[in-house]
Amino acid sequence: MTLLQARLAGVLVDLNHPGHYLHWGFIQLSVANLVVIVLMVLLFVAALVLPFPGRRNRS
Amino acid sequence: MSRTVTDDSRMWTARLRDRAVKALPPEKLLPDRQPAYVASWIYVFGVLTLSALLVVVASGVILALKGPTWWHTSGIGLFFNSLHLWSVELFFFFMVVHLWGKFFMAAWRGRRLTWVTGVVAFVTSIGTAFTGYLSQQNFDSQWIATQAKDGLNSVGVGAFFNVMNFGQMFIWHVLLLPAGVGVLVALHIAMVRLRGVVPPMPRRSGQEEG
Numbered sequence: 001m002t003l004l005q006a007r008l009a010g011v012l013v014d015l016n017h018p019g020h021y022l023h024w025g026f027i028q029l030s031v032a033n034l035v036v037i038v039l040m041v042l043l044f045v046a047a048l049v050l051p052f053p054g055r056r057n058r059s
Numbered sequence: 060m061s062r063t064v065t066d067d068s069r070m071w072t073a074r075l076r077d078r079a080v081k082a083l084p085p086e087k088l089l090p091d092r093q094p095a096y097v098a099s100w101i102y103v104f105g106v107l108t109l110s111a112l113l114v115v116v117a118s119g120v121i122l123a124l125k126g127p128t129w130w131h132t133s134g135i136g137l138f139f140n141s142l143h144l145w146s147v148e149l150f151f152f153f154m155v156v157h158l159w160g161k162f163f164m165a166a167w168r169g170r171r172l173t174w175v176t177g178v179v180a181f182v183t184s185i186g187t188a189f190t191g192y193l194s195q196q197n198f199d200s201q202w203i204a205t206q207a208k209d210g211l212n213s214v215g216v217g218a219f220f221n222v223m224n225f226g227q228m229f230i231w232h233v234l235l236l237p238a239g240v241g242v243l244v245a246l247h248i249a250m251v252r253l254r255g256v257v258p259p260m261p262r263r264s265g266q267e268e269g
Contacts, residue, residue: 036152044156047100054098 088252096259104157105251111150112244116237118143123233127196147188154181166257173250180243187240190232193222204228 010016020031067073093102121139122130130136158181167174189207193200204222211217221227 036148040152040156040159044101044159047104047156047160050100052098052100 083249083252090252093256094258097256101160102256104153104160107153108150108157109244109248111146111153112240114146115143115150116241118146119233119237131196143191147191151184151188154184161257164257165260168257170250170254170257173247173254176243176247176250180240180247183236183239183243187232187236190228190236193228194225194232196225 022029022031022034068077118139122136122143125136125139130140158177161174161177189203192203193207207222208217211220211222220231
């Protein structure tokens with residue numbers, strides 16, 4: 001990756017700042033952690049509903 | 060008076076070997092087939108966690124071999140530093156989904172020791188990751204250490220576990236805690252092989268067949 005490409009990528013996801021935080025009363029959660037939790041929940045649901053390859057052939 | 064032992068099967072090595080092979084014969088230790096109910100994506104997250112752990116250990120061994128100057132300054136060193144971090148992220152990501160899946164299956168049914176070794180391995184992994192963040196040698200690690208010391212002092216373990224002591228935390232991270240995680244994961248997998256993968260919940264009486 002050239003320096004220019006790295007800078008362009010940095011425009012899309014600029015990490016050069018303090019993290020964003022969400023507050024609900026005593027609960028404090030970073031947006032980055034919330035994204036990870038949402039991804040985990042989505043993957044969990046997908047693992048339950050998506051068919052597993054070759055399942056029908058099994059006894 | 061000398062005593063001649065002719066029956067080797069009475070020796071402790073033979074008895075231990077017999078017990079081990081009887082409990083976990085090779086075909087049970089590395090089976091070719093699994094029960095039909097294992098054919099679901101939710102059963103994949105255990106082995107994904109294990110795979111991520113292997114990358115964590117391999118990249119950690121390379122970092123330990125080359126040292127901090129290498130991983131802080133050279134391009135390849137930074138790559139392995141990042142590989143170590145991101146494989147840890149995936150390790151916890153997969154482990155949490157694995158935990159959710161097993162929790163909703165009530166996977167402790169007939170498999171208490173499997174569940175307990177998994178829980179303790181999870182807690183030990185958190186400690187290993189925490190000491191890893193302390194070993195970064197940057198402002199972030201200093202911030203984490205100064206915040207954590209108050210928490211650990213408040214529960215009375217500050218005298219034994221000094222997060223401001225880099226050398227102590229580094230050795231916990233590269234030796235003591237990984238050894239603990241390794242032993243616990245090995246026990247966890249041995250218990251899975253011994254007791255088998257937990258079957259689905261039994262159908263309630265009156266429940267229609269799906």
